[in-house]
Amino acid sequence: MKTYEYKYEDTNWKDKLTSFYDGKVAKQITYDAIGNPLTYDGYTYTWEQGRQLKSMTKEGSSSSFKYNDSGIRTEKTVNGVTTKYYLNGDQVAYEDNGTDKIYYTYDSDGSLVSMNLNGVEYYYIRNLQGDIIGLFDKNGTQVVSYTYDSWGKHDGKAELKDENGTIIQSGDIKGTLASTVGVKNPYRYRG
Known part of the structure; x- marks a missing residue:
């Protein structure tokens, strides 16, 4: 059995995890001062406009982000690749990241219906909680399936099936199809 320890040692902000x-x-x-993390697990974070993540860096890795006037992210650059x-x-x-072009289709309620990755259409399936599975x-x-832990957190695992529905890989998202669809699908959560 794993044991975790959490400390909250800020005298002014009693529920701040330190x-x-x-x-x-x-x-x-x-x-x-407003509660945005600045450092954690080797990462350094910078923020702008209050709670907009501007950048995050870790040895050998860097990411930066841009937003529109409404605060919605419109661009990210990860290790030199801009989306x-x-x-x-x-x-x-x-x-568009210069290599992959993904178009999204929504229904009248605003829920995702499909994604078109480089000219090939894929359709989302959800469980009863609304998680994309x-x-x-x-x-x-079904070309890709995702799994979640008991709290609905995507666990980074997937199954890749061939055209007959036979599982040809399971575990981490791997393989030709999973790397072009499974990994590139950014909506692997309730949405």
Whole structure:
């Protein structure tokens, strides 16, 4: 059985988590004046306009973000690769990173119906809690499935199926199809 230890040692902000111990390593968390984390687990974070994440860096890795006037993220750059997000209102309608182009289709209630990755349409399937649990191709074959822990958190695992529905890989998202669809689908959560 794993034991976790959480510390809340800020005398002015009683419920602010200041450190976390997972049984192996204690991890300190520092914050700015309004509660945004500045450092945690080797990452350094910078913020703008209050709660908009501007950048995060860790040795060998860097990410930066841009937002529109409504505070919606319109661009991210991760290790030199920039992805631009094009909006229809407050929903992402299209994204482009120079290699992959993804278009999104929504129903009249604003829920995602499908994504078109580089000209190929994939359709979302949800569980009763609303979590996205997979993608189907135009033939009705489930090509990727996602799993969640007891609290609804995506656990980074997926199954990849062939055109006959046979599981050809399971575990971490791997393989040709999973790397082009499973990993590139940004909506692997309730949404």
